[in-house]
Amino acid sequence: MISIPSGWYGRHDSQLTVGGIPVERLAARVGSTPFFAYDRELVNRRVASVRAALPGDVELSYAVKANPMPALLQHMSGLVDGFDVASAQEMRHALDTPGPASRISFAGPGKSAAELAQAVAAGVTIELESELEVERVRSASAAAGIPARVALRVNPDFVVRGSGMRLGGGPQQFGIDSERIPAVLAGLGGDEFDFQGFHVFAGSQNLRVDSICEAQRRTVELIVGFADAAPGPVRYLNIGGGFGIPYALRDRPLDLGPIGDNLARLVDGLVRPRLPEARIVVELGRYLVGEAGVYVTRVVDRKESRGKVFVVVDGGLHHQLAASGNFGQVIRRNYPIAVGNRMDDPPEETVTVVGCLCTPLDLLGDDVSLPKAGVGDLIVLFQAGAYGLTASPAAFLSHPAPAEVLV
Known part of the structure; x- marks a missing residue:
C-alpha cells in the first residue's frame, strides 16, 4: 500500500471524501456499489501543474483512451487544447464538446x-x-x-x-x-x-x-x-x-x-x-486523470481459509482489470487501497481483498494491511481515474455495470 499524496483527498468523520463528499453519502447518491468517482478539482490541479511546467507555447492534448467518460470530456474541453482519440466512438464524444x-x-x-x-x-x-x-x-x-x-x-x-x-x-x-x-x-x-x-x-x-x-x-x-x-x-x-x-x-x-x-x-x-x-x-492521458479517480466497492462477505482472511467485495476485475494485475503488468503490485468509511482506524489485520467473480484472477489487494473490514464497509481503490471501466471486461459473468460520477 502507498500513501495518498497529502491533500489529494479529504476526510470527514473518519470517511474519505471525494469532491468534498463523504464516501458513504456519495454511495447513497449513486444508489449502489460498485462505482467510479472522479474529482474534477483534482483534475483541474493536475492540468494546472502541467501547464505551469511546460513552455507557454506548447499545447496540451488529452488522450481520451485513458478515460472517455462524456462528462469528464466536457470538463476537460475547457482545460486542454485538444483531444487524441482512437476510435469513431471516442471521436464522436470529442466532437460533442465545444472544442x-x-x-x-x-x-x-x-x-x-x-x-x-x-x-x-x-x-x-x-x-x-x-x-x-x-x-x-x-x-x-x-x-x-x-x-x-x-x-x-x-x-x-x-x-x-x-x-x-x-x-x-x-x-x-x-x-x-x-x-x-x-x-x-x-x-x-x-x-x-x-x-x-x-x-x-x-x-x-x-x-x-x-x-x-x-x-x-x-x-x-x-x-x-x-x-x-x-x-x-x-x-x-x-x-x-x-x-x-x-x-x-x-x-x-x-x-x-x-x-x-x-x-x-x-x-x-x-x-x-x-x-x-x-x-x-x-x-x-493517465497523468491528467489517473490520480483523480477512485473505485468504490462494498464488502459482502469475509471468510477465513486455512489461516488466510479473504474480504469479498461486490466489484472486481470486470471493472478494474488493471488493479488485478491483468492489464499487461509483468509483476502484479497492489494499488493503494483503504477502508473508505474507516479512514481514521489503524490497520489491524492482513487480508486479501477479492472480487465476486468465479476466477482466482479476481484479486484487488493481496496481503494488504487494513482496519478490520466487515460486511457493509466500503473498500476504496485509488489511482482509478484512468484505464478503469473501459479497459476492463465489464460483460464477464454478466454483473451489472458500475456507475461513474464526476464530482
Whole structure:
C-alpha cells in the first residue's frame, strides 16, 4: 500500500471524501456499489501543474483512451487544447464538446474505411499508421471532395527506457517505420491531403525523468530531419507524453520541472528555428486523470481459509482489470487501497481483498494491511481515474455495470 499524496483527498468523520463528499453519502447518491468517482478539482490541479511546467507555447492534448467518460470530456474541453482519440466512438464524444474538430487527432492501427471516411468528413487530423491507410484516406477524401487533414505517426528507430508499455522502436503495429517516412511523404502531394505534420508516441507510464527527456530530444531530432521532405510546412508536432503516476510503494511521482526545462531548450534550439509554424503538442492521458479517480466497492462477505482472511467485495476485475494485475503488468503490485468509511482506524489485520467473480484472477489487494473490514464497509481503490471501466471486461459473468460520477 502507498500513501495518498497529502491533500489529494479529504476526510470527514473518519470517511474519505471525494469532491468534498463523504464516501458513504456519495454511495447513497449513486444508489449502489460498485462505482467510479472522479474529482474534477483534482483534475483541474493536475492540468494546472502541467501547464505551469511546460513552455507557454506548447499545447496540451488529452488522450481520451485513458478515460472517455462524456462528462469528464466536457470538463476537460475547457482545460486542454485538444483531444487524441482512437476510435469513431471516442471521436464522436470529442466532437460533442465545444472544442473545434481541427484540434482532435485520430490515432491507432486498424482504422476501418468507415471510420476514416467519418474522420475526413468531420475535419479531424488523421494520424496515418500505414501505407494502406494512406491509400484509404486518399480514397475517402476523393469520395467526399474534402482534403483530408493528415499527419504521419512515426515508429521511431529508438526505444524509450523505463516505459511501462512500449509503443515505439523495433517492429510495431503502431506508426510507420521511420526509415519509410521519406517515401511516404513523397506520396502525400495532391489535393486529397492537407498535410499537418507528425506524431511520435514511443512509450507510456514512465516515471524516469531522464528517460522522458531523452525521448523528447530524440523525437524532436527525428522529426526535424523529415522537414525538408514534407509536402508542406510542418504545422503539427505531437511529441507524445508517457508521463507515469505512482501505483506502488517504490514508485516516486514525476518531477515535471526538468521535463519542462528540457522541452523549452528543444523548442528554442531546434523546433522554432526549423519548424516555425509547428504547433507543439504534448499528449497525456493517465497523468491528467489517473490520480483523480477512485473505485468504490462494498464488502459482502469475509471468510477465513486455512489461516488466510479473504474480504469479498461486490466489484472486481470486470471493472478494474488493471488493479488485478491483468492489464499487461509483468509483476502484479497492489494499488493503494483503504477502508473508505474507516479512514481514521489503524490497520489491524492482513487480508486479501477479492472480487465476486468465479476466477482466482479476481484479486484487488493481496496481503494488504487494513482496519478490520466487515460486511457493509466500503473498500476504496485509488489511482482509478484512468484505464478503469473501459479497459476492463465489464460483460464477464454478466454483473451489472458500475456507475461513474464526476464530482
